[in-house]
Amino acid sequence: xxxxxxxxxxxxxxxxxxxxxxxxxxxxxxxxxxxxxxxxxxxxxxxxxxxxxxxxxxxxxxxxxxxxxxxxxxxxxxxxxxxxxxxxxxxxxxxxxxxxxxxxxxxxxxxxxxxxxxxxxxxxxxxxxxxxxxxxxxxxxxxxxxxxxxxxxxxxxxxxxxxxxxxxxxxxxxxxxxxxxxxxxxxxxxxxxxxxxxxxxxxxxxxxxxxxxxxxxxxxxxxxxxxxxxxxx
Numbered sequence: 001x002x003x004x005x006x007x008x009x010x011x012x013x014x015x016x017x018x019x020x021x022x023x024x025x026x027x028x029x030x031x032x033x034x035x036x037x038x039x040x041x042x043x044x045x046x047x048x049x050x051x052x053x054x055x056x057x058x059x060x061x062x063x064x065x066x067x068x069x070x071x072x073x074x075x076x077x078x079x080x081x082x083x084x085x086x087x088x089x090x091x092x093x094x095x096x097x098x099x100x101x102x103x104x105x106x107x108x109x110x111x112x113x114x115x116x117x118x119x120x121x122x123x124x125x126x127x128x129x130x131x132x133x134x135x136x137x138x139x140x141x142x143x144x145x146x147x148x149x150x151x152x153x154x155x156x157x158x159x160x161x162x163x164x165x166x167x168x169x170x171x172x173x174x175x176x177x178x179x180x181x182x183x184x185x186x187x188x189x190x191x192x193x194x195x196x197x198x199x200x201x202x203x204x205x206x207x208x209x210x211x212x213x214x215x216x217x218x219x220x221x222x223x224x225x226x227x228x229x230x231x232x233x
Contacts, residue, residue, distance in 0.1 A: 003136060004149050005082040009093035012130035016095070020122045023170040023180060026062060027052050027163050029126030029134050031071055031095065032117050037110040045071035045123060046112060047090070047104040049138060052159055060188035061181065065111035074103040087141050090134045095124055104134065106141050128153060128160050158205035165215060169222045176226035190221050
């Protein structure tokens with residue numbers, strides 16, 4: 001048995017610190033500062049471990065609570081040590097500063113208030129590889145079953161794509177005056193709309209051949225929604 005590990009710390013992150021877009025939808029692997037986790041910690045960093053679909057309900061609005069794991073600074077653990085040990089931890093090297101190792105403690109989990117998460121500061125967003133590595137370690141910890149990250153990527157590629165599209169949509173629509181909640185709701189309505197025969201843009205994202213068409217449609221519709229919002233202000 002050998003789990004996967006990272007080559008460079010930067011491989012794990014989509015964005016850190018000031019590079020995190022506040023309009024990016026909350027996603028698996030996002031690290032938030034100053035968060036209380038009932039029964040786990042009064043305050044501290046935490047990483048979202050919930051799947052993006054399980055943390056959202058009607059009109060893509062976040063549930064009142066979201067499953068997270070406590071994040072704390074760790075002693076030194078070599079890169080190669082992650083493949084065959086430390087299974088209760090997810091490595092988060094260089095999370096806050098270079099040379100510092102933080103870890104998500106996968107046994108210290110609980111549901112934090114969504115309002116507290118959204119009011120906090122997102123320290124980092126994981127890259128697709130980082131998310132897949134987190135899920136691989138979490139699955140192993142819970143089941144002792146090893147799932148290669150490439151398989152996790154195959155089943156989640158459309159979810160990563162949808163998150164990127166919602167981020168772009170929110171950037172465009174919120175600039176015209178919409179709230180993040182309104183942007184999420186309008187995006188969800190658009191991608192879930194029946195386009196004939198039960199086909200939806202959200203469903204088309206599952207087919208890699210159709211993703212470029214979905215991206216073009218979403219970008220055009222976001223511009224249209226933004227123009228309408230601007231004209232009514």
